[in-house]
Amino acid sequence: MPHANMPSRQVVFATQGVTKVYRTGEMIIHALRGVDLELYAGELTVMLGASGSGKSTLLNILGGLDSATDGQVRYGDQDLASGSDRMLTAYRRDHVGFVFQFYNLISSLTARENVAIVTEISRNPMRPEDALELVGMSERLDHFPSQLSGGEQQRVAIARAIAKRPAVLLCDEPTGALDSRTGIKVLEAIAHVNRELHTTTAVITHNVVIAEMADRVVRLSDGRVSDVHVNAHRKSPAELSW
Amino acid sequence: MRIIHRKLLRDLISLKGQVTAIAVVLAAGVMTLIIAVTTLDAISLTQDRFYGDYRFADVFVDLKRAPEGLAERLREIPGVDHVETRVSAPVRVEVPGYPDPIRGKLLSIPDGRQPTLNQLHLREGSLPEPGRDDQMLISEPFSEAHDLRPGDTLTAIIRGRLTTMTVSGVALSPEFVYQIGPADLLPDYERFGVLWMNRRALANAFGMDGAFNNAVISLQEEADAASVIDAVDALLTRYGGTGAHDRDDQASHQFLSMELDQLRVMAIFLPTLFLGVAAFLLNVLMGRIVRTQRQQVAVLKAFGYSNGDMAVHYGLLTGLIVLIGLVAGVGLGAWAADALAAVYMEYFRFPAISFRLQPQVLLLAVAVASGAAALGTFHAVRGAVSLPPAEAMRPPAPETFRQGWLERSRLGRFLDQPTRIIVRNLLRHRMKSGLSVLGVGLSGALLLVGSYQFGAVDDMLDKQYRLMHTMDVSLYFSEPTSAHAVAGLLHKPGVHFVEGFRSVPVRLANDGRDYRTTILGMDAEPQLRRLIDTRGQRQRLPREGLVLTDYLADYLGVRPGGTVRVEVMEGHRRTLEVALAATVSEPVGVSAYMERRALNNLMREGPAISGVWLLTDESRHAELYDALWDAPRIASIGLIGEAEAAIRDYIDDTVLVMMGVLLLLAGSITFAVAYNNARIAFAERARELATLRVLGYTRGEVGWILLGEIAALTLLAIPLGWLLGTGFALALSEAMSTELFRVPFVITPRTYAFGAAGVLVATALSVLLILRRLRGLDMVSALKTVE
């Protein structure tokens, strides 16, 4: 299988010295302590790290959901670190698909509507039904989140993220709350999108097994990148088990 | 429909409890505005139309007798437009089957046609036929009180002769919109009526052929009323004129004006208060709704919805809620105002009520409601969008709590864990707890404002009729009479005690202000008509000098020690300077008093009295009336019990109906606020409570955390409500003081208890509704869902 990262190595994200400091009351938390990282077009990156190592923080910054305290974050030729709220909104609207660890579906909308609410404001979206088909949720179009299992909700969340055909897909522990069988289904959906749409994809997990489906594995510990590893062979999610 | 709008509608439906609560608060505020302003507008508009269409006169004068030729001289006075001369006479009336004495006021109309001024609105029947001396028109309220229709007969005692008269028609006059007998405070439709007869017949009966004893005058536009009045007085004093006056001293107009003044005060004060409170609550409540959706905002933002999109989204949500509240408020308000105006029409007799909704009032309601709601929404939306989406979406981080006094204090050791949770939550969210307490407190304050007048009015009337006016019958003589008459009256059936009084119509003036009233001359320490000073103590009349109701002294700007100009309007008209000796505090009406002999001296007369007060045996009233009936000098018989009942009815019907409506609204607001607080508290705690349930806490223990918090907030809110309500009530009492009555600022313990009970009941009801939800609390899903 030709690796997406091999031929072009076109850089999509480039960060330099990114730090993030949280201040709550008297506590100061250094969530990121200088992250230098590049993500390439079309590749599937898995970010590994212990809980609290800063994975979500980094992903949120890449997705324009949060801003870095210091350092540079480039997306193509845009500078996310210094972007205005308006620019970040446009960036999120036009380029990013996000999958949250806790799904974050809107409870008052059905599966189809949860996807449609995003496609409505996109330039070149899929039909919500097609996006749900892609994640194997065609049967549950008109169910409300409260009528879906965790895995189903997460797949709707993935459909919602990919329906706009985003250039990048960012997934924060998409299987964290799922059993392994359901988790694998969700990962298949992600891998499928990555392959078919050439979406640059980053998946956060603390589950080492999942790293085997990646083109590259980035390890975070204590707010820094501690290791980057290129998988010679990328497994399909169906081959994984935990 | 766009999905985001669909979300809007679904949110609206799923939040229906809170949406309803907010709409109720808003509707109540808007209703108050519509009711107060529209009622005021309806009455004053109706008044304007009636006065205009039926040519209500501008200047009024009574005199003894002047030849008709003098009318021409009156017309020549510069500024005078029309002059209508009339014959007016007091008359005693008997209606078949009605036992009590009835006083009538007979007025002439030109034979067979409408007068030029003070024209009559015929409700039924027709004017007396020309040349007939046995037909009369009667006023509508009088006809209703005795069920008299055209063709029915009644008996009038005209100059001692019983005369049978036929009712030719029923009429309304702009002169008697408020139909009140002389010296009465309130209308008594059964015992006082206005009657109109042909001029020739009436003049004939009272020896007024070719003469008149009353004139009404209309002015040209831009004429100066004061100079016309002076000219009229100059002309008529020789003929026993008692002083011309303008509309301000015309009984019906004066009462109507006072009522309108009072309504005007209410129309400013009450909507300001209610709408103000509603606006504040709207602001808080909308803010809370939006805050509960913080995570949804974050998700939508994460997918590229802009801050502007979110503002529009929640703006629409707010707009819809405001719309619901406005529509309900305007609709119910118009309905209630219509009903209330109809109540006023019982007392103010107009041909038809002109009712309209003024667009500027609607606009004001829309502006205030939308403004307040938008402010709350805007704050909350700004708060929600200003957080980076990443942060807003995190499951709420454990909040920072610190070791506080609770841990250090001895009390802390006795508290169980759930109770600690309550106390910490309250202390942690001081701002939010504070707003909740303020919200409930404000609605409790409205309850107090809506209810204190019930107790206060009782207090006022008790003071007036149990403490001050202790007579049960009052008699007026047709002319000042020797004080010896008292002895004669003591022998009448059922009379226990008689006290004579002198009453002199005067105009009091000081400092450019003047007021027409009567000086009541009484014994230094009258038994049946007590005077009370500001401290509630009985007050003796000083041997010399004038005593005024404090409200009147304030109006005239005079203090004890100063002097007042007294213009006597009876007999020989003279103007004197009289010292003000003291003031008395009286809740109803305004009066002037003097020791009787001092007043006699002032009038340069012997020991004369104008009437007497009686203490009687009520079971012998029928006998007494028969006996009094035959006494020729008695002009009127007043029953104090009836007067008291009348004033209680009047206040019940007008002020208290208005207050009743307000109370209802205050109750709705209180419930809405309590319910909303409980709902929000539940929504915020649901996860925590579910977790505790998972950990093995019972429903009761978990419920206590929720209820304890609500209960603590409520208990704090009650005294705050008392405090705020007392302030509001004080302000309302001040604002509503009029010549007619001054509701004292009395808040009875019962009122406080009522306010507190209202808040407690509203809270208990809300809690019951919430407990149903607590029972349905699904542990697993509550832990799972992050919206």
Ligand SMILES: Nc1ncnc2c1ncn2[C@@H]1O[C@H](COP(=O)(O)OP(=O)(O)O)[C@@H](O)[C@H]1O
């Ligand atoms: N909004 C926040 N406020 C305070 N501390 C935070 C916040 N978000 C994350 N942190 C802290 O930053 C560190 C990294 O968090 P996170 O990126 O979520 O880790 P991971 O996703 O790897 O588990 C943790 O110590 C976490 O407690």
Ligand SMILES: [Mg+2]
């Ligand atoms: Mg994380």
